[in-house]
Amino acid sequence: QKEVEQNSGPLSVPEGAIASLNCTYSDRGSQSFFWYRQYSGKSPELIMFIYSNGDKEDGRFTAQLNKASQYVSLLIRDSQPSDSATYLCAVKGVGTGGFKTIFGAGTRLFVKA
Amino acid sequence: EADIYQTPRYLVIGTGKKITLECSQTMGHDKMYWYQQDPGMELHLIHYSYGVNSTEKGDLSSESTVSRIRTEHFPLTLESARPSHTSQYLCASSANRDTGELFFGEGSRLTVL
Numbered sequence: 001q002k003e004v005e006q007n008s009g010p011l012s013v014p015e016g017a018i019a020s021l022n023c024t025y026s027d028r029g030s031q032s033f034f035w036y037r038q039y040s041g042k043s044p045e046l047i048m049f050i051y052s053n054g055d056k057e058d059g060r061f062t063a064q065l066n067k068a069s070q071y072v073s074l075l076i077r078d079s080q081p082s083d084s085a086t087y088l089c090a091v092k093g094v095g096t097g098g099f100k101t102i103f104g105a106g107t108r109l110f111v112k113a
Numbered sequence: 114e115a116d117i118y119q120t121p122r123y124l125v126i127g128t129g130k131k132i133t134l135e136c137s138q139t140m141g142h143d144k145m146y147w148y149q150q151d152p153g154m155e156l157h158l159i160h161y162s163y164g165v166n167s168t169e170k171g172d173l174s175s176e177s178t179v180s181r182i183r184t185e186h187f188p189l190t191l192e193s194a195r196p197s198h199t200s201q202y203l204c205a206s207s208a209n210r211d212t213g214e215l216f217f218g219e220g221s222r223l224t225v226l
Contacts, residue, residue, distance in 0.1 A: 008153070032213040043203055043217035044156070088156070092213050100171065101215060103148075105155040 003027060004091050004104035012110045019076040021107050023089030026070070032092040033065055035074045038106065039085045047087070048074065079111040116140055119204050119218035126194055127226050134189045134221045136204030145187040146215065148203040149173060156203065162187055194225040 005024050013019045021035075032051055036044035050056045050063040050072070062075040072091075076083055086106040093100075117138040126132055138145065143164040148156040158171030162181040176198070177191050187206075191198055201222050205215040 002155075004155070034213060034215075036215075043220050044215070045217070046214050049213060090215075100158050100161065101146075101213065102158075102172075103156040105153065 002104070003102045004089055006087075006089050006104035006107045008105060009108040010110050011107055012112060013079050015079060015081060015111055015113050017079050017111075019079045019083065019109055019111070021074040021076075021087050021089075021109065023072045023074075023104055024070055025072070025089075025091045025102075027091065027093050027102075028067075028070065030067075030070075030091045030093045033063070033072045034090040034092070034101070035061075035063060035072075036088040036090060036103075037085045038088055044088055076109075079109075081111050081113045084109055084111050117204060117206055117216050117218040119202075119221050121221060122219060123222050123224075125224045125226065128193075128195055130194050130225075132191050132194055132223070134202055134204075134223070136187045136189070136218055137185050138187075138206045138216070138218075139185060140206060140208070140216070141184065142206035142208055142216075143184065144207045145181070146205045146207075147171075147177075147179060147187070147189050148205060149175065150201045150203060150220075152201075160189065194223075196225045199223060199225050 034049045035047045038044045048063040060077045064073045088106045089104040120135045147160040150156045157173035159175040160179040204218040
């Protein structure tokens with residue numbers, strides 16, 4: 001079992017729709033959760049981070065965390081063609097392992113104009 | 114904006130050659146990382162550093178080595194390149210307060226013939 005699992009997609013949504021990206025993780029001791037966006041041929045860049053159970057909103061993006069279910073999601077409202085990218089879920093634990101950020105393989109999102 | 118730089122961006126080299134991938138950051142971050150990423154796959158941590166003269170191997174076994182003689186500089190070396198080393202190498206750093214956000218360089222794409 002991978003430590004961080006994501007549906008590879010591609011996920012295709014029409015412009016203006018809500019895109020929903022999901023992620024599960026295996027380490028119950030994980031403390032910090034991140035969503036990175038990676039355009040083709042580029043490096044990852046941070047979209048959102050979340051530490052506590054519940055929702056966190058930033059503009060068109062909402063991150064949701066459920067530690068009991070070991071589940072993290074990212075909602076993108078009013079999706080734009082410029083949102084087309086691979087979205088990487090990343091998890092960080094505590095202790096020695098907390099120094100390391102573990103990434104999922106990413107979900108490819110296509111937003112159709 | 115993150116200031117982390119990698120050179121070369123692209124390198125094509127023959128089997129058996131020694132290569133060094135350079136990574137420098139101007140943010141004063143103590144923690145630095147090397148990730149390896151193949152197309153469509155997750156980022157794998159291959160090396161990390163807590164600070165000067167501190168280096169550790171990551172989760173993915175790698176024949177590369179790293180050094181950290183100066184805070185701002187974290188080069189990665191392959192003594193004898195092989196085709197299996199063909200990949201994208203991403204350098205990253207994180208802030209001393211360690212919110213967890215990783216700042217990535219633009220990557221070095223290595224092809225070994």
